[in-house]
Amino acid sequence: MTNSSDYVPPKVWTWSKASGGQFANINRPISGPTHDKELPVGRHPLQLYSLATPNGVKVTVMLEELLALGHSGAEYDAWLIKIGSGEQFGSGFVAVNPNSKIPALMDRSGPTPIRVFESGAILLYLAEKFRAFLPTDSTRAECLSWLFWQMGAAPYLGGGFGHFYAYAPMKIEYAIDRFAMEAKRHLDVLDKQLAKNEYIAGSEYTIADMAIWPWYGGLAKGQLYEAGEFLSVQEYKHVRRWADLIGQRPAVQRGRMVNRSWGELSSQLHERHDAADFETKTQDKLAPGNG
Numbered sequence: 001m002t003n004s005s006d007y008v009p010p011k012v013w014t015w016s017k018a019s020g021g022q023f024a025n026i027n028r029p030i031s032g033p034t035h036d037k038e039l040p041v042g043r044h045p046l047q048l049y050s051l052a053t054p055n056g057v058k059v060t061v062m063l064e065e066l067l068a069l070g071h072s073g074a075e076y077d078a079w080l081i082k083i084g085s086g087e088q089f090g091s092g093f094v095a096v097n098p099n100s101k102i103p104a105l106m107d108r109s110g111p112t113p114i115r116v117f118e119s120g121a122i123l124l125y126l127a128e129k130f131r132a133f134l135p136t137d138s139t140r141a142e143c144l145s146w147l148f149w150q151m152g153a154a155p156y157l158g159g160g161f162g163h164f165y166a167y168a169p170m171k172i173e174y175a176i177d178r179f180a181m182e183a184k185r186h187l188d189v190l191d192k193q194l195a196k197n198e199y200i201a202g203s204e205y206t207i208a209d210m211a212i213w214p215w216y217g218g219l220a221k222g223q224l225y226e227a228g229e230f231l232s233v234q235e236y237k238h239v240r241r242w243a244d245l246i247g248q249r250p251a252v253q254r255g256r257m258v259n260r261s262w263g264e265l266s267s268q269l270h271e272r273h274d275a276a277d278f279e280t281k282t283q284d285k286l287a288p289g290n291g
């Protein structure tokens, strides 16, 4: 690869497989399946195909919150999609999400299965289906504004800051500066909002909190990209107060464990098919090779 300062783009870009960097093996400039593979279907109305990245956690938190509220129609099977092994390019997964990214949801509760992809769309779909965590009064607009803010902002944090600070094969000062500035600006936007409000959209816990917490809650607590010191995250005291508040919710603690395949074995529930799985099927409780 050419040193970034010497690089002159060619007239026509072509795909170089040797681009390097973490995740380079799953990046390609075309969409669609690479292999035939049907997705498994469990017994519950909702089938989730995901991984416990921040985008995945948004949805498992929402499902666990709905179940905690008593919505039995939100019972779900959560299947692990190993994106590092290219499982998002199987034909069955692509049929649920043509964009080949987790999370993807199939609602099989009605006569015709309904597919939903994009974490923000899934949160909104579930909130409308169960009439929960989306205010019906004047704060609805505020909640939707922050939900869509997150969907627009996170790629600058993950694909921008996270990529160039943590994953790129070389440290490029220009890129790191540009996206560190933007990540800090996002934290400041949130800090000002949370100085005046208990939750993101006001006094109520909503899908806006569920969307923002896995990204910016993690960042403010120094749990993302090992960038806590670099971004001086202790400055954002209102975001940190809110991150702790959300993190203490039992449904959030369960949601974080679902489809998690790294970290403490007791925090990894690779697949979730039953509420009891949290007690009996985490990786520390399963025999090796059984998960």
Ligand SMILES: N[C@@H](CCC(=O)N[C@@H](CS)C(=O)NCC(=O)O)C(=O)O
Pocket: 026, 027, 053, 054, 055, 056, 083, 088, 100, 101, 102, 103, 117, 118, 119, 120
């Ligand atoms: N905007 C999408 C982003 C989803 C996304 O980027 N998912 C990542 C994991 S966090 C993924 O599946 N990556 C696999 C790939 O890029 O091939 C959403 O919010 O659902």
